[in-house]
Amino acid sequence: MAPPLSSLTVPLSAGTAEELGLTAGTLGPLTAVAGALAWIREGRGFVGLGETARFTATGPGRFADLQAQFRAATGGAGQAPGLAGSGAFAFAKITYSKRSPVASELIVPRVVVGHPEASFSRTHGESVRPWLTILSTDPSEELTPELAHAEAVRLAALREPDRERSAADAVTPGALGEDEWVAAVATGVSTINQREVTKIVMARDVVVRTESPISRSELTRRLARAYDSCWTYSVDGLIGATPEMLIRVIDGHVQARVLAGTIDRQARPDATIDDARAEFLGSAKQVHEHRLAIESLVSELAPFAPELVHDSEPFVLELPNVWHLASDVSVKVGDDGRAPSALDLAEAVHPTAAVCGTPRLVASLIIRELERMDRGHYAGPVGWVDAAGNGEFGIALRGTVLDSPVSARVFGGCGIVAGSDPESELLESWAKMRPVLDAFGLERPSTRI
Numbered sequence: 001m002a003p004p005l006s007s008l009t010v011p012l013s014a015g016t017a018e019e020l021g022l023t024a025g026t027l028g029p030l031t032a033v034a035g036a037l038a039w040i041r042e043g044r045g046f047v048g049l050g051e052t053a054r055f056t057a058t059g060p061g062r063f064a065d066l067q068a069q070f071r072a073a074t075g076g077a078g079q080a081p082g083l084a085g086s087g088a089f090a091f092a093k094i095t096y097s098k099r100s101p102v103a104s105e106l107i108v109p110r111v112v113v114g115h116p117e118a119s120f121s122r123t124h125g126e127s128v129r130p131w132l133t134i135l136s137t138d139p140s141e142e143l144t145p146e147l148a149h150a151e152a153v154r155l156a157a158l159r160e161p162d163r164e165r166s167a168a169d170a171v172t173p174g175a176l177g178e179d180e181w182v183a184a185v186a187t188g189v190s191t192i193n194q195r196e197v198t199k200i201v202m203a204r205d206v207v208v209r210t211e212s213p214i215s216r217s218e219l220t221r222r223l224a225r226a227y228d229s230c231w232t233y234s235v236d237g238l239i240g241a242t243p244e245m246l247i248r249v250i251d252g253h254v255q256a257r258v259l260a261g262t263i264d265r266q267a268r269p270d271a272t273i274d275d276a277r278a279e280f281l282g283s284a285k286q287v288h289e290h291r292l293a294i295e296s297l298v299s300e301l302a303p304f305a306p307e308l309v310h311d312s313e314p315f316v317l318e319l320p321n322v323w324h325l326a327s328d329v330s331v332k333v334g335d336d337g338r339a340p341s342a343l344d345l346a347e348a349v350h351p352t353a354a355v356c357g358t359p360r361l362v363a364s365l366i367i368r369e370l371e372r373m374d375r376g377h378y379a380g381p382v383g384w385v386d387a388a389g390n391g392e393f394g395i396a397l398r399g400t401v402l403d404s405p406v407s408a409r410v411f412g413g414c415g416i417v418a419g420s421d422p423e424s425e426l427l428e429s430w431a432k433m434r435p436v437l438d439a440f441g442l443e444r445p446s447t448r449i
């Protein structure tokens with residue numbers, strides 16, 4: 001039996017905000033706390049300190065299993081008093097594959113500092129004041145505003161130093177070396193030409209090895225600064241900054257940001273966003289890839305949502321490392337009184353064509369054969385949920401998984417369609433790893449690995 005989870009949400013007092021270094025209206029300073037959990041975009045979102053409970057699951061039923069455990073602990077929906085993300089709350093990371101032996105987890109912090117973006121909150125546009133939530137599984141503990149503030153200050157005092165740099169820190173091969181991966185992509189392209197499959201997303205990993213311990217807070221802080229418009233996530237060793245919103249559910253209002261189509265900015269230093277737009281729209285391959293990604297999402301959401309709205313014209317999303325062709329999809333669900341939760345919808349739409357391919361089943365079999373690695377949490381849903389079914393799940397891209405104090409796997413993947421050039425895809429995979437490698441203070445090795 002899961003221990004019952006109780007919570008209290010209170011406004012963050014000015015005094016505590018000052019003690020936590022939160023006077024500039026951004027949650028950024030809290031990422032320096034050792035072990036902090038984070039979901040931040042443009043300085044807003046949620047930071048978790050300490051840990052009250054953890055729910056784990058593996059296998060095909062991992063979404064439903066986690067949801068059942070969280071519901072049992074919170075006594076069902078309805079705990080959030082008015083604001084999405086207040087009340088009972090958990091950070092979430094779910095593996096890409098149902099076959100992965102790696103655990104999918106919901107982590108309930110001891111304290112959550114919440115300051116979501118105004119337009120994501122239930123107040124729809126009104127600005128939200130930051131709050132504190134304290135969470136407990138001890139039935140004898142009395143949750144008071146004073147305790148919430150005292151616990152936040154106590155936990156925030158545990159700071160994590162930055163990593164000491166060493167010339168011996170290195171980027172080393174992962175499951176496949178660069179030549180092996182290029183050969184695997186070439187096999188993927190010929191498979192597309194022979195089989196009933198239009199797109200497969202092929203990923204690769206590299207392993208960062210460091211002399212002194214990796215600092216989670218340093219990675220999170222650097223990503224949140226450099227990739228302000230992305231969702232920076234840090235969930236127990238899964239750290240990155242994703243530009244792609246798998247699914248956001250706030251009060252039955254559902255949104256997703258679909259990406260497909262990538263141009264490496266480093267390869268085109270003089271190009272402007274207008275050049276990128278012209279290049280995307282002039283490329284039948286890019287437009288085709290993008291259309292496949294939207295169609296897949298729309299068809300997965302259809303059973304839940306009769307009215308689906310998506311941008312008729314895709315837009316160009318400009319990031320420091322790449323440009324993407326992007327489309328925002330939004331939809332209202334649950335008018336019949338059976339609103340699906342963020343976990344329900346994440347399960348329904350994952351894995352999208354953006355990270356798997358089309359058709360999904362054939363693509364996933366080919367990927368497993370060619371990539372020769374378990375993706376673990378890479379390309380899986382990462383984000384948060386509350387007890388009322390609200391939540392946000394990004395796709396865990398542009399990220400790293402710390403697998404020891406001094407080593408981390410960094411991932412990057414590319415949509416492969418008929419006519420894809422394996423060497424260009426290799427360059428694109430490095431472009432997608434650049435945010436994390438930069439955050440480590442490392443570069444792509446000068447010789448092939």
Ligand SMILES: C=C(O[C@@H]1C=C(C(=O)O)C=C[C@H]1O)C(=O)O
Pocket residue numbers: 201203244259260261262324354355397398411412413414415416432
């Ligand atoms: C698979 C990744 O990115 C995905 C693939 C893209 C593409 O192939 O153009 C673009 C954005 C993402 O949907 C990754 O970053 O690892």
